[in-house]
Amino acid sequence: MNKVILIDDEEHLRTACSQALELADIEVECFNNSNGALDCVTPVWPGVIVTDIRMPGASGLDVLNQAMELDPELPVILITGHGDIQMAVKAIRDGAYDFIEKPFASEILVDTVRRALEKRRLALENLALRTALEKGKGLENRLVGHSSEINRLRQEVENFAATDADVLIHGETGVGKELVARSLHDYSPRKNGRFVAINCGALPENMIESELFGHEAGAFTGALKKRIGRIEYANGGTLFLDELESMPMDLQIKLLRVLQDRVVVPLGSNDDVKIDVRIVAATKENLRERASAGYFREDLYYRLEVLSLFVPPLRQRGDDIPLLFKHFVDLACVRYNKPPISLTPAKISELRAHNWPGNVRELQNAALRFTLVNTDVVAPVDFDETQGLAEQMNTHEQNLIQTALAKNDNSLKATYEALKISRKTLYDKMQKHRIASETSERIE
Known part of the structure; x- marks a missing residue:
């Protein structure tokens, strides 16, 4: 699963990066330009791309565009010089996973690649779950x-x-x-x-x-x-x-x-x-x-x-409640790019014990909350007919981000790492929910 395509025209940098990644048990395939580098990439390829921005011929931004055409979910990490930071920030807004500024320590490279590989792993698990659900549309x-x-x-x-x-x-x-x-x-x-x-x-x-x-x-x-x-x-x-x-x-x-x-x-x-x-x-x-x-x-x-x-009503078909709840959890995992979640016997007992006066709609909201918050104990949310699913999802998402910021002392880096999202995604969602950061740390 741990695979990296490394593209850089500087031989000494390719050698140093590949050695650092291989010591971290990450398989690396090196290229000195983009020719043929993406030939093995498919929507189910289990790896990430690391590329320099400035290279003779096709640039790292060209590689990013090619990768996005092959698979919009594929993480691409850009290596940039100091003068290219604004270009890298724009590239992140256009879909790049992250960038690393030269010179950088090997630990930074390995840490960034590992986070990108984890994102890729979750995306592929999500794709497998989505495919399974698509096959069961009867x-x-x-x-x-x-x-x-x-x-x-x-x-x-x-x-x-x-x-x-x-x-x-x-x-x-x-x-x-x-x-x-x-x-x-x-x-x-x-x-x-x-x-x-x-x-x-x-x-x-x-x-x-x-x-x-x-x-x-x-x-x-x-x-x-x-x-x-x-x-x-x-x-x-x-x-x-x-x-x-x-x-x-x-x-x-x-x-x-x-x-x-x-x-x-x-x-x-x-x-x-x-x-x-x-x-x-x-x-x-x-x-x-x-x-x-x-x-x-x-x-x-x-x-x-x-x-x-x-x-x-649900109370007349109690044996169906765990199956239905798991079905909604699977759908939510696909929609919000979460890894598949299993239900413990304790959670199943808790689901059966609840009366579910709001029936399937209440159960669906509870499954959504469980998927987004990922609590240890299923706490069925109150059924609210005045709010639609999208409104309640937005509320849960806002609360989750605010809680993560508080737990991480408003460190933006620690927050997006804890939530397993990119810095761009955290920035976009903070803008969307008008969440102000109480730190001078720049999210870019």
């Missing part, structure tokens, strides 16, 4: 688990996907109703059409009709031009209506006509627009009870209930 890798409840659900999804009938999905908040709806679409003859999702509970009442059915120019104040609705936009594909129980009663009548006649009438128009769309709706409420109480149209309920799916 329904079992979407609706994860081995319980009888999830096996039944997968079988029903397969059966219903083959039909073109409308479907009603029941389940608590956070169980994955949209994922089930997407699976129905992706495994159906409509898979090449659009999957259009709309949350009926997230739109103001005065906007939902225009959003669903569209409008003509001048249909209402502010309607300056014609706009097709989401139903028509989904033509040839699938329309997913989440939180159907929130749809106003007057729009339920119009939706019933869509289901029966497959036509829509935009606001401000008298003309029917024919559509070819499959409708999948979801609810967290008992629509039968709401219909009996007069809060939901009975005819619409019975029209949708012909095919129905129930997505069970």
